[in-house]
């Protein structure tokens with residue numbers, strides 16, 4: 001059997017595609033020109049208008065790309081920093097006091113590479129409270145990042161990360177336990 005993408009079918013509904021197009025226009029016109037985290041309240045308003053569940057202390061930088069706001073949940077003091085790609089075809093949940101740093105990629109979708117029609121497959125990403133996803137890290141579909149875990153810069157994570165551990169590399173491996181000193 002050969003891969004034949006002429007028969008590829010976009011499984012996302014017309015309504016979903018329309019909302020996404022409208023959202024892209026709204027964010028690019030009304031939020032993206034603002035510098036960095038300026039106008040956080042306004043950005044939360046826009047995200048909520050498209051269905052996001054965002055705590056009033058959460059921050060989304062202007063250069064963050066949110067694919068589908070209705071699939072975004074952010075808890076108290078959660079932050080999506082500059083250049084983060086929040087590809088939430090399936091839900092993404094960002095826990096309290098959790099930061100996703102510059103250029104990180106949260107990717108809830110892939111394709112079934114065993115199927116000649118290459119269909120889209122999706123699964124949620126959950127990032128629990130007090131975690132840190134460092135710069136340029138990749139977090140794949142279906143992954144849960146445990147409470148307090150740190151995903152090091154440029155790590156590529158395809159499996160769940162245990163709470164209060166530090167992981168790094170591609171594929172990400174355990175580096176050490178995260179110990180908080182008082």
Ligand SMILES: CC(C)(COP(=O)(O)OP(=O)(O)OC[C@H]1O[C@@H](n2cnc3c(N)ncnc32)[C@H](O)[C@@H]1OP(=O)(O)O)[C@@H](O)C(=O)NCCC(=O)NCCS
Pocket residue numbers: 101102134135136150151152153154155166167168169175
């Ligand atoms: C993960 C991180 C927080 C660990 O910091 P740390 O506790 O000071 O750890 P260390 O520097 O002592 O490193 C411990 C070991 O992990 C390795 N390591 C550290 N970060 C790594 C990473 N991102 N990927 C792979 N390995 C890493 C180190 O090389 C070292 O290996 P060794 O024991 O063989 O010498 C840090 O390295 C990191 O990635 N910071 C993110 C920076 C960033 O994103 N900045 C932008 C936002 S402000």
